[in-house]
Amino acid sequence: MWRPAGRRRGGVPGDRSRHGAQRRQRPCPRAGAVTTVTNPARPLPTPTDLTRPFWAGLAEGALRLQRCVECGHLRNPIATVCPECLSADHAWEQVSGLGTVFSTIVFHQVYNEAFATDVPYNVSIVELDEGPHVLSNVVGKPPGEVRVGDRVRVVLTEVAPGVTIHQFRPDGDGAA
Numbered sequence: 291m292w293r294p295a296g297r298r299r300g301g302v303p304g305d306r307s308r309h310g311a312q313r314r315q316r317p318c319p320r321a322g323a324v325t326t327v328t329n330p331a332r333p334l335p336t337p338t339d340l341t342r343p344f345w346a347g348l349a350e351g352a353l354r355l356q357r358c359v360e361c362g363h364l365r366n367p368i369a370t371v372c373p374e375c376l377s378a379d380h381a382w383e384q385v386s387g388l389g390t391v392f393s394t395i396v397f398h399q400v401y402n403e404a405f406a407t408d409v410p411y412n413v414s415i416v417e418l419d420e421g422p423h424v425l426s427n428v429v430g431k432p433p434g435e436v437r438v439g440d441r442v443r444v445v446l447t448e449v450a451p452g453v454t455i456h457q458f459r460p461d462g463d464g465a466a
Contacts, residue, residue, distance in 0.1 A: 332404040334453050341368050343382045348454040353387045353444050355422055356380040366422035387444030388461065389418040396433045412436045416458050430459040 337345045347354035357364045360377035364385070371378050394414040400406045412433040416424050428436045429445065442458035449455055 332449065333402070334450055335455070340370060344368055345454070347382065347384070348446055348456055349448075349452060351446060352384045353424075353446075353456055354382045354384050355420075357383045364420055364422055366418075366424055385418055385420045385422075387418070387456075389416040389424070389442055389444075389458070391415075391428065391436060391438050391440040391442060391458075392417040392423055394428070394436045394438060396436075410434070414458065416442055424456070426457050428458045428460070 335341075335345060344354060355364055355366050356368060357380060358372035358375060358377055359379035359381055361372060361375040363372055363374040364383065365373060365380075372380065392415045394412050396410050396412050398410045400409050405411070410433045412427050414426060414428050414436060416426060416428075418424060428440070428442055431440075441461040443461045444456050445459045446454050446456055
């Protein structure tokens, strides 16, 4: 039931907050206190039983994807069943790591303080020569210069002991 703001509610006309305008005017008890994290820890991947072979492959120097045993479909993202035939049988297969930038965007905002020094950075979808699309970023080139159609090759980077990630770098012969 709507009632006009009044003394009893502690609000002001037009104020729809439950606690009224007076509550919002209180100073923050921690005003002026600043917490500075000089080197925040970067979040690391957490392998599951399903993704562990992928991360193990990267640590061993290989980009591996799932191939359906029933129909032969090479797939990414990693899944429990094949999107083509719904079979649960799959094998892990090393792929070339060569591909073409399918889509790319440059981020200028810091979404996680651990990556503040990386801004701006690109997020790209790479279409591997074998067919599947892989989400990553392209390094070795200014983020704003990465273009759809650029030829790239996978590079593996150890970001913590035993933790390797995949990124892409422009291929030696440039754009396709």
